[in-house]
Amino acid sequence: MVNVLFVCLGNICRSPMAEAVFRHIVQEEGLADQIKVDSAGTSNWHIGKRPHEGTLAKLEELNVSSAGMSGRQLEVNDLEEFDYIIGMDESNIGNIREILNEPSHPKIFRFLDLTDLRKDVPDPYYTGDFDETHELIIEGSHALLRKIKAEHQLI
Numbered sequence: 001m002v003n004v005l006f007v008c009l010g011n012i013c014r015s016p017m018a019e020a021v022f023r024h025i026v027q028e029e030g031l032a033d034q035i036k037v038d039s040a041g042t043s044n045w046h047i048g049k050r051p052h053e054g055t056l057a058k059l060e061e062l063n064v065s066s067a068g069m070s071g072r073q074l075e076v077n078d079l080e081e082f083d084y085i086i087g088m089d090e091s092n093i094g095n096i097r098e099i100l101n102e103p104s105h106p107k108i109f110r111f112l113d114l115t116d117l118r119k120d121v122p123d124p125y126y127t128g129d130f131d132e133t134h135e136l137i138i139e140g141s142h143a144l145l146r147k148i149k150a151e152h153q154l155i
């Protein structure tokens with residue numbers, strides 16, 4: 001089993017959207033029994049909360065399930081539990097390294113560094129633009145799936 005963790009600040013906008021979208025793609029590819037997906041926030045601000053209404057609206061529009069998702073905070077154990085710990089922006093990466101007490105590890109990286117874009121996923125909590133965030137998450141997700149397939153010899 002390959003374990004993927006998406007991380008943002010609040011775990012209500014970007015990382016739950018990435019979790020749901022990536023899980024959907026994994027299911028479509030028939031890899032649901034081989035790739036497990038989760039998300040977490042670096043803050044403790046929204047523990048137990050459902051995703052932001054903008055994220056939920058976007059997922060509903062796309063017929064992507066958000067069932068069972070609720071906010072949680074990144075914890076030290078996650079470093080062992082997960083094979084890929086993916087921050088949405090550079091500031092998330094700094095916070096992840098601090099919480100996990102791990103200055104530099106190849107399993108910790110910024111999502112869009114897997115693409116030619118090499119930039120932060122903008123935070124729709126501030127921009128209000130959930131469509132833009134979704135488009136970037138789709139792009140990152142395809143790159144991530146290619147990486148996982150190559151690194152784990154999945155078909």
Ligand code: 4NP
Pocket residue numbers: 008009010011012013014015045123124125
């Ligand atoms: P996220 O966005 O990190 O993509 O979930 C945010 C959600 C909540 C807050 C900030 C960013 N907040 O300040 O509560």
